Ligand code: HEC
């Protein structure tokens with residue numbers, strides 16, 4: 001393991017208590033821009049054959065992912081990766097499993113151009129939307145201009161900035177309501193800290209702020225050989241099998257798990273993490289407690305979903 005990595009893990013552990021902060025209750029967004037972004041998020045005309053929208057693969061009410069092992073795009077083409085959630089994605093330091101998009105705006109252009117996702121391109125989308133007087137008017141109101149590619153991604157990103165899920169029972173606990181979670185769940189949180197899960201899963205999103213290798217403490221690595229993660233961006237041998245650590249908010253609702261979507265249950269995900277990331281032999285008592293703790297992370301639906 002690289003020395004720097006070791007140092008990061010150790011310092012994280014030392015300061016583990018302060019490492020998770022609650023999701024903000026009132027996010028500040030440009031509401032008109034965000035609502036235009038919301039309309040675009042559900043817009044099937046963003047895809048080549050008008051069959052797929054962002055929401056096809058990111059179902060907000062069901063955890064912000066598609067509950068499939070790997071995503072299916074236009075013409076039922078299957079990708080090779082499990083869709084991460086869009087909920088709380090604004091807290092990620094970069095976007096995608098390999099971190100190739102530096103922010104949500106850059107990310108949004110990805111699926112539109114991806115031949116197996118939406119198979120279109122922003123220029124074509126602009127042309128399509130310009131045919132619709134409703135859109136022309138909305139863009140004029142928000143950007144005081146004609147429809148342009150960067151306005152589309154900017155509006156979608158603003159909508160995503162509003163996709164936060166505050167007030168989970170755990171967040172209430174963090175804010176001082178000591179009865180918001182049960183003793184049993186609290187014991188799960190203690191294990192989450194003492195075992196060192198928190199060294200990788202921390203920050204507001206309990207993840208999403210560093211790249212980590214899958215299978216660091218197990219010789220026989222648990223690795224999907226086809227997908228090399230961060231290596232695809234840096235071409236640095238040392239980055240093979242490093243992925244953006246996924247956030248754990250609403251984790252109960254986002255099965256199946258891992259970049260490959262191979263792991264069906266939360267229980268199994270926790271067991272594998274103990275074994276492969278921490279070198280601890282999983283025992284059912286601890287696994288159940290941690291699982292119970294993770295289920296306290298379900299937050300409220302983003303307020304913007306109620307607005308038109
Ligand atoms: C065909 C299914 C599909 C469609 C359509 C789709 N996505 Fe995704 N989305 C995915 C998959 C799969 C990934 C992970 C890809 C990767 O990491 O390379 C992803 C990743 C993301 C991420 C990064 C989250 C993270 O934690 O890294 C965001 C944000 C996102 N999508 C938003 C969108 C938006 C906005 C649209 C519409 C413009 C969209 N998606 C359309 C499947 C889809």
Ligand code: HEC
Pocket residue numbers: 192195196197198199200201211212213214216243244245246247248251254256257258259260266269270273274277278290
């Ligand atoms: C060394 C860093 C590290 C440690 C320690 C760690 N994880 Fe992870 N965790 C990751 C990475 C990286 C992934 C993504 C793996 C993949 O996609 O193949 C992940 C994935 C997960 C997932 C699946 C998330 C999803 O959306 O697919 C869960 C659940 C999880 N970890 C829980 C835990 C728990 C519980 C512990 C402690 C027992 C723990 N992790 C310890 C880095 C870590």
